[in-house]
Structures are given as C-alpha cells and as structure tokens.
Amino acid sequence: xxxxxxxxxxxxxxxxxxxxxxxxxxxxxxxxxxxxxxxxxxxxxxxxxxxxxxxxxxxxxxxxxxxxxxxxxxxxxxxxxxxxxxxxxxxxxxxxxxxxxxxxxxxxxxxxxxxxxxxxxxxxxxxxxxxxxxxxxxxxxxx
Amino acid sequence: xxxxxxxxxxxxxxxxxxxxxxxxxxxxxxxxxxxxxxxxxxxxxxxxxxxxxxxxxxxxxxxxxxxxxxxxxxxxxxxxxxxxxxxxxxxxxxxxxxxxxxxxxxxxxxxxxxxxxxxxxxxxxxxxxxxxxxxxxxxxxxx
Amino acid sequence: xxxxxxxxxxxxxxxxxxxxxxxxxxxxxxxxxxxxxxxxxxxxxxxxxxxxxxxxxxxxxxxxxxxxxxxxxxxxxxxxxxxxxxxxxxxxxxxxxxxxxxxxxxxxxxxxxxxxxxxxxxxxxxxxxxxxxxxxxxxxxxx
Amino acid sequence: xxxxxxxxxxxxxxxxxxxxxxxxxxxxxxxxxxxxxxxxxxxxxxxxxxxxxxxxxxxxxxxxxxxxxxxxxxxxxxxxxxxxxxxxxxxxxxxxxxxxxxxxxxxxxxxxxxxxxxxxxxxxxxxxxxxxxxxxxxxxxxx
Amino acid sequence: xxxxxxxxxxxxxxxxxxxxxxxxxxxxxxxxxxxxxxxxxxxxxxxxxxxxxxxxxxxxxxxxxxxxxxxxxxxxxxxxxxxxxxxxxxxxxxxxxxxxxxxxxxxxxxxxxxxxxxxxxxxxxxxxxxxxxxxxxxxxxxx
Amino acid sequence: xxxxxxxxxxxxxxxxxxxxxxxxxxxxxxxxxxxxxxxxxxxxxxxxxxxxxxxxxxxxxxxxxxxxxxxxxxxxxxxxxxxxxxxxxxxxxxxxxxxxxxxxxxxxxxxxxxxxxxxxxxxxxxxxxxxxxxxxxxxxxxx
Numbered sequence: 001x002x003x004x005x006x007x008x009x010x011x012x013x014x015x016x017x018x019x020x021x022x023x024x025x026x027x028x029x030x031x032x033x034x035x036x037x038x039x040x041x042x043x044x045x046x047x048x049x050x051x052x053x054x055x056x057x058x059x060x061x062x063x064x065x066x067x068x069x070x071x072x073x074x075x076x077x078x079x080x081x082x083x084x085x086x087x088x089x090x091x092x093x094x095x096x097x098x099x100x101x102x103x104x105x106x107x108x109x110x111x112x113x114x115x116x117x118x119x120x121x122x123x124x125x126x127x128x129x130x131x132x133x134x135x136x137x138x139x140x141x142x143x
Numbered sequence: 144x145x146x147x148x149x150x151x152x153x154x155x156x157x158x159x160x161x162x163x164x165x166x167x168x169x170x171x172x173x174x175x176x177x178x179x180x181x182x183x184x185x186x187x188x189x190x191x192x193x194x195x196x197x198x199x200x201x202x203x204x205x206x207x208x209x210x211x212x213x214x215x216x217x218x219x220x221x222x223x224x225x226x227x228x229x230x231x232x233x234x235x236x237x238x239x240x241x242x243x244x245x246x247x248x249x250x251x252x253x254x255x256x257x258x259x260x261x262x263x264x265x266x267x268x269x270x271x272x273x274x275x276x277x278x279x280x281x282x283x284x285x286x
Numbered sequence: 287x288x289x290x291x292x293x294x295x296x297x298x299x300x301x302x303x304x305x306x307x308x309x310x311x312x313x314x315x316x317x318x319x320x321x322x323x324x325x326x327x328x329x330x331x332x333x334x335x336x337x338x339x340x341x342x343x344x345x346x347x348x349x350x351x352x353x354x355x356x357x358x359x360x361x362x363x364x365x366x367x368x369x370x371x372x373x374x375x376x377x378x379x380x381x382x383x384x385x386x387x388x389x390x391x392x393x394x395x396x397x398x399x400x401x402x403x404x405x406x407x408x409x410x411x412x413x414x415x416x417x418x419x420x421x422x423x424x425x426x427x428x429x
Numbered sequence: 430x431x432x433x434x435x436x437x438x439x440x441x442x443x444x445x446x447x448x449x450x451x452x453x454x455x456x457x458x459x460x461x462x463x464x465x466x467x468x469x470x471x472x473x474x475x476x477x478x479x480x481x482x483x484x485x486x487x488x489x490x491x492x493x494x495x496x497x498x499x500x501x502x503x504x505x506x507x508x509x510x511x512x513x514x515x516x517x518x519x520x521x522x523x524x525x526x527x528x529x530x531x532x533x534x535x536x537x538x539x540x541x542x543x544x545x546x547x548x549x550x551x552x553x554x555x556x557x558x559x560x561x562x563x564x565x566x567x568x569x570x571x572x
Numbered sequence: 573x574x575x576x577x578x579x580x581x582x583x584x585x586x587x588x589x590x591x592x593x594x595x596x597x598x599x600x601x602x603x604x605x606x607x608x609x610x611x612x613x614x615x616x617x618x619x620x621x622x623x624x625x626x627x628x629x630x631x632x633x634x635x636x637x638x639x640x641x642x643x644x645x646x647x648x649x650x651x652x653x654x655x656x657x658x659x660x661x662x663x664x665x666x667x668x669x670x671x672x673x674x675x676x677x678x679x680x681x682x683x684x685x686x687x688x689x690x691x692x693x694x695x696x697x698x699x700x701x702x703x704x705x706x707x708x709x710x711x712x713x714x715x
Numbered sequence: 716x717x718x719x720x721x722x723x724x725x726x727x728x729x730x731x732x733x734x735x736x737x738x739x740x741x742x743x744x745x746x747x748x749x750x751x752x753x754x755x756x757x758x759x760x761x762x763x764x765x766x767x768x769x770x771x772x773x774x775x776x777x778x779x780x781x782x783x784x785x786x787x788x789x790x791x792x793x794x795x796x797x798x799x800x801x802x803x804x805x806x807x808x809x810x811x812x813x814x815x816x817x818x819x820x821x822x823x824x825x826x827x828x829x830x831x832x833x834x835x836x837x838x839x840x841x842x843x844x845x846x847x848x849x850x851x852x853x854x855x856x857x858x
Binding site: 011013014015016034035037039040041042043044081082083084087088129130 | 154156157158159177178180182183184185186187224225226227230231272273
Binding site for chain 2: 590592594595603604605667668669670671672673675676702703704705706707708709711712713714715
C-alpha cells in the first residue's frame with residue numbers, strides 16, 4: 001500500500017479551568033496555579049487531524065479534505081467552539097479538561113467515523129498556546 | 144526630532160463573553176451570537192505596544208524594551224492573564240468586554256506611565272484571533 | 287470622536303499571470319519574468335480589511351466583525367477564490383492583475399458599502415507571498 | 430548509528446485545477462467543487478524535505494543544507510515555481526495534480542539523489558494552504 | 573496621485589552585542605543585561621521595506637519588487653547577513669548596534685536609491701525577535 | 716499504556732560560527748561558506764521538547780508543562796541564551812556548534828532528568844531559521 005498522510009487544520013475558541021473537584025481549593029491552586037482561576041480563562045485552540053490512506057486513482061485523494069473538514073466541524077468543533085470545556089461539552093463530562101484529555105476525546109469520536117469513510121485516523125494534534133501542544137496517536141508509541 | 148517607533152509583544156490567555164446586561168437573553172444571542180455563550184469562551188490574546196522617541200545617543204535605545212515589558216506585565220497583563228475579562232479585572236469593571244474596549248483601557252493605563260519614562264505611547268494593537276484584531280491610537284485618526 | 291480601528295482577515299486562492307497584451311511576448315518576459323508564464327501561476331492571497339469608527343456604547347463594537355466578514359466574502363472573495371484573476375473576475379476586467387490593482391479594486395467595492403454600515407474603510411492590505419504585500423489607503427498618503 | 434533528521438524548507442507558487450478528464454464536467458464539479466474551476470486557481474506551496482543520517486565528525490552536518498537546497502531547487506522547485514501543475518511539469522504529466530500526487534512525485538525524484546549524497550530521504554511535507562497539508566514517507570506507515 | 577504602498581521582506585542572520593565603550597563593564601551589564609555578553613549573541617533579523625508610488629498604467633506596478641529585492645540585497649543585507657553588526661559592517665562603524673540604529677542606517681542607504689528608481693521609501697521595519705521590532709519613517713511622526 | 720505526547724516550546728538567541736579548527740581558513744570557507752565568518756553570526760533559535768507518558772488520572776497531565784519549562788530553562792536555555800555557542804557553553808566545549816550537535820547535547824542533558832520526573836523524552840526539535848531545522852530522537856530511527 002502506497003500510504004500518504006493528509007492533515008486538516010480547524011480552530012475553536014473556548015474557556016476552561018484546570019480544577020480537580022476531589023481536592024481543596026488550596027491544592028488546586030498549588031498544582032494548577034493560574035490555570036485554576038475559578039472564573040475560568042480561555043484559549044484559541046488549533047486542532048490538526050491527520051489521516052492516512054492510499055490516493056484514489058481517479059481523484060488523487062486519500063480522502064476529500066472538505067468532507068474531512070465537515071466531519072470535524074459537525075462532530076467536534078461545533079461542540080467546543082465558543083464553549084466552556086468544563087461545563088458545555090457532552091463528550092467531556094466527568095473528564096479533567098486538560099489538553100491531553102481533550103485530544104483523547106477527539107480521537108475517540110473521530111477514529112471510527114474516519115474509518116467508515118475509508119481512511120485511517122493517525123494523529124490528533126491540539127495546540128493550546130504558541131508554547132504548548134499535545135499529540136495523540138491512539139495511545140500507541142508511534143515511533 | 145529623529146523619531147523611531149519600537150514595539151513590544153506580550154500575551155495573555157483569558158475568558159470573556161459579549162453580554163449586554165441591559166438586554167434580554169434573546170437580544171444578546173441575536174447581536175452577539177456564539178460570543179454570548181453564558182458559560183464563557185476564551186482566547187489567546189496577543190498585545191503589541193508601540194512607543195516612540197529619539198534613540199538615546201549612549202544606548203541607541205528609544206527606551207529599554209525590558210523596562211517596557213516589565214511595565215506592561217505589571218500594569219496590564221498580570222491583571223488579564225488567566226482571568227475572566229468580565230469578572231476579574233478591576234479596570235474593566237462596568238465595561239463591555241469587547242476587544243475594542245479592552246484596547247482602550249490598556250491605552251489609558253499605559254499612556255501616562257510611558258510618558259513618565261520619557262517615551263510616547265503611539266499604538267495599542269490587540270489580536271483576538273488570527274482573523275480579528277483591533278488598533279487604537281488614543282482616539283485619533285492616525286493617518 | 288474616540289476612533290478605534292478593527293481589521294478582519296479573509297483568504298482566497300487564485301491563479302493569475304502578469305501579462306500586458308499590448309506588448310510582445312519577449313517584452314512581457316523581460317519585464318515580468320516568471321510571473322508572465324503563459325499557463326498561469328497562483329497564490330494563497332491573504333486580505334486584511336481595516337475599518338474605523340467609535341465603539342457603540344451598548345455593544346462595544348466599531349462594527350460587528352461577522353457582518354464585515356459576510357460583506358467581504360459576498361462582495362469580494364466569493365468572486366476571487368478558486369478563480370483566475372485575469373479571466374474570471376468581472377471587477378478586474380481590463381485591469382492588469384497586479385496585486386496593487388487588485389487591492390485598489392477591492393477598496394472601490396468595499397468603501398461605499400462599509401460607509402452604509404456606519405463605519406469607514408481605512409486600509410486594504412493584500413499579501414501575495416510571505417515576501418510581498420500591498421497596502422492601499424484610498425489613494426492618500428496615510429502618514 | 431546516531432541518526433539525526435534535518436529539514437529544508439523551500440517554496441513555489443503554482444496554478445492547478447483538480448480535473449479528471451475521464452469524467453463529465455458535472456461530475457468534476459460535484460467531486461472537486463471550486464477546485465475544478467476550468468480557468469485554474471493557485472497556491473503558495475511550501476515544501477519541507479527531511480533527510481537523516483549521522484552527523485559527520487568534522488563538520489557536525491548530516492549533510493550540507495545549502496547542498497540540499499540547491500538539489501531541491503534544481504530538480505524540483507525550478508520545475509514547479511510560477512508554473513501550471515497540470516500543463517507545464519514533465520514529471521506530473523498524466524498525473525492528477527492533487528497535493529498527494531505532487532508529494533509522491535517529489536519523493537521519487539529526490540530519494541535516489543539524496544542517497545547518492547550519503548543521506549536518506551525520510552519525509553516530504555507539502556503544505557497547500559494554512560489548513561491543508563500532505564506528508565509522504567515513501568509509502569510506508571512511518572509510525 | 574493614487575498612491576499605493578508595497579512592501580518587500582528580506583532576512584539576515586547576524587551577531588551583535590550592546591556595548592557602550594565609554595562605559596565600565598559593570599555599567600554595560602547594568603544597562604544592557606544579557607545583551608552585553610562580551611562574546612556576542614545573535615538574531616534572525618527580518619527586514620520589511622515599504623515604498624510608495626502610483627501604479628504604472630502598463631505594468632500595474634508601483635515598482636518591480638524583484639528590482640527592489642535586488643537593491644535591498646546588494647546594498648543592505650549582503651553587508652549584514654552572517655556578519656557581526658559591531659565589527660563587520662562599514663555603515664555601522666561607530667554606531668551603537670541597537671535595532672533602532674540599524675533601522676536608521678538602512679533608511680539612509682535606501683531612501684536616495686529608491687527615489688532614483690521613481691518610488692518613495694516610506695518605512696523600514698526591522699524585527700529582532702518575535703517580541704521586539706522597530707519602525708522608522710525617516711524621523712517623522714507618520715501618524 | 717495510553718501514551719500521549721506533549722511539547723514545550725522555548726527560545727534562545729545566540730551567536731555561533733561553523734569552524735573546524737583542524738582545517739585551514741580556506742577549507743573552512745569552502746565547506747561552511749558564510750557560516751564560517753570569523754566574527755560570528757547568530758540566530759533566534761526555537762527549541763521544542765517533546766515528552767510522553769500516560770495522563771495522570773487526577774490532573775489529566777502527562778507532566779506539568781510549567782515544571783518542564785522550568786527544567787528546560789535552568790538546564791538548557793539559561794546556558795545558551797544571549798551566549799556564544801562556540802565559546803560560552805560548558806556542554807558544547809570541543810563540539811562543532813552545528814545545529815545537529817546542539818540538539819544532541821540538549822537531548823543528553825534532558826533525557827535522564829525527564830525520566831526522573833516520570834515521563835520520557837521523545838524528541839528534540841531545534842529550529843535555526845525559518846528554512847532549516849533539526850530533529851533528534853535519541854539516535855533512533857523513529858519511524
């Protein structure tokens with residue numbers, strides 16, 4: 001198989017806080033620092049979704065990137081954009097809203113649906129700030 | 144005077160919502176759309192502060208950019224970073240937390256303090272997303 | 287008037303060539319070099335539209351940036367995106383498709399419509415490559 | 430072997446369209462949408478070429494990046510820059526000019542020549558827009 | 573006159589230190605901090621040169637950007653790239669190598685030569701780091 | 716193990732030259748070109764440190780990115796920022812200051828210390844210019 005990897009970028013702007021409800025206020029402050037601010041803070045998140053497959057002989061496409069964009073928007077970013085990650089997102093209920101956990105949740109939503117479209121989800125990259133980002137390959141050590 | 148302009152970039156990550164308390168929920172939704180989400184959303188804001196002056200003959204500096212950075216951080220971004228612009232910021236109390244108004248408030252804080260340091264505040268540029276930004280020149284039409 | 291400037295970024299991907307029909311092939315090649323390739327080349331153009339006004343006391347907005355985005359898309363980028371600037375664009379007919387001239391044409395379309403929305407068009411910035419961009423302020427020397 | 434990976438970035442600006450000649454106009458429009466515009470569109474493409482090897486004990490180099498740049502320019506981007514990918518490029522003749530296929534063609538040109546220079550081609554990354562890019566590792570699943 | 577502004581970006585990588593020879597080592601350290609390191613430090617500088625004029629009716633150009641690029645490279649960046657700003661640059665001899673002073677020196681070289689080419693130099697922007705940049709408009713207050 | 720990868724970006728500005736002391740001046744010039752300038756040149760280096768691990772069930776973190784940032788700054792960038800890579804850096808003594816070798820040296824410092832913090836160093840990416848970067852995975856072929 002002549003495998004090629006294609007990536008689509010999408011964005012969402014959301015509020016969150018890092019807060020462990022099982023802990024005291026003081027411990028939350030000690031562990032999470034400014035990220036535990038009770039009244040929230042927020043980010044412009046950038047999401048990169050990488051899928052692989054063999055280019056179709058007629059289209060030259062691994063898959064149609066507009067189709068992939070529509071899928072990511074309807075299944076993922078529509079639920080995250082201009083939302084509060086701790087309060088508003090069904091698929092993050094009872095999850096610590098760390099960037100790591102958001103990336104895992106996005107993988108779990110997209111992987112089966114991308115497989116139905118004939119491609120394979122390879123990587124979720126979620127950029128929180130210009131200094132911090134997370135990559136998830138389905139739990140495997142990719143390299 | 145041989146005037147030169149220097150700019151310092153700083154960042155802050157904050158939550159906010161666009162919400163006019165004098166209006167009904169429905170009108171807020173109509174005017175502000177997703178930005179009125181009750182549980183907030185947020186952004187990585189990027190702030191550019193431009194000051195002018197004549198380079199000092201001994202240092203070659205309009206002003207020391209480390210000094211400018213320290214001023215911006217202590218007077219401005221320390222109060223905005225990892226905060227809620229609607230709830231947590233003394234200098235935004237009773238102000239609609241639009242990017243326009245945040246830029247004006249930052250100008251009003253910094254202009255007199257930069258003048259005391261021997262330079263002149265020329266411009267506040269506040270970037271909310273990769274698609275939207277605001278510039279303020281003290282209320283004047285700069286060009 | 288407490289004037290604030292807001293900018294909206296939009297993008298379009300287009301083909302063009304620099305070709306003066308009144309000239310010989312050789313002169314086109316001499317003046318425009320690779321940009322005169324008969325079979326076209328293309329760019330990811332980035333358009334920045336800056337408008338000014340006084341923030342509304344109820345909304346904090348100079349104007350609604352979603353409204354501005356909709357205007358730019360319907361009046362400008364819908365006619366340029368995935369098009370050939372020399373062949374497909376009614377408002378560029380009989381115009382050399384240089385970045386300078388495209389910026390002027392965009393100004394001429396948007397200026398009256400933005401005035402009707404209660405703001406003032408201040409600047410068109412059109413980025414052709416990471417190394418080249420054009421700015422137009424309605425023909426004035428802005429500074 | 431103490432393997433290190435080095436990457437060189439190059440750019441080219443080109444026109445193309447997505448068009449399957451075996452199909453009707455209507456089917457091309459349905460599958461490729463705006464990308465099938467008959468009069469072409471274009472992009473600023475960014476190409477990243479990654480090679481690996483062991484740093485030379487005298488130079489500290491995997492290979493000389495100026496040498497790599499010269500190779501990419503003479504063998505690849507000189508044939509793509511300010512060209513039409515569908516019409517002007519010998520190594521894309523009879524190939525659907527999708528970003529996937531362009532990346533594969535670039536790999537096939539560079540891999541043997543980089544091996545002759547004592548390094549190994551590891552990855553071609555081709556960025557079409559800020560939202561879409563392709564990566565090719567010679568057909569393998571790299572991770 | 574229907575004035576349009578065009579900008580060309582060029583880059584150079586250079587070493588420098590901030591060091592006032594009339595001062596003691598201690599005072600240099602106090603004023604310039606880490607920037608006074610005796611063994612130098614360095615930057616990837618990015619230079620933006622903005623010129624204005626009226627687009628030519630035949631070419632659509634304010635001026636040919638390739639011509640402008642050649643001028644900047646031969647007169648400016650060839651003397652700065654992979655050099656030491658304090659030691660290697662004739663036009664910076666006896667000048668404190670602050671970014672402000674480098675921008676002024678570049679203006680003084682380019683302004684008369686751009687005028688000879690029929691355009692007007694409007695602005696030198698010199699970016700030292702992602703956090704710091706300088707703009708010079710010939711000593712005027714541009715706005 | 717449900718492995719997630721997190722990356723922290725840090726920056727440093729440094730001078731260096733590529734110079735092999737065992738060679739003649741002429742050979743240094745032939746091999747390293749402008750990079751061999753005797754009086755040094757410099758760069759804004761950008762460093763990306765990627766570590767992996769399983770998110771902690773209470774914090775959602777692979778490891779605290781502030782802790783990682785503090786480690787990188789104290790052990791690595793404090794010794795490189797505003798320094799001369801050939802003269803000032805204990806851990807680069809007797810090493811050709813190529814980007815490849817700097818990346819290897821950074822890996823060797825950080826790998827054991829990150830392991831003590833309960834995570835695993837996966838990758839050092841060191842960006843020298845917008846056109847050139849190096850990646851190191853501990854000497855392995857990661858994919």
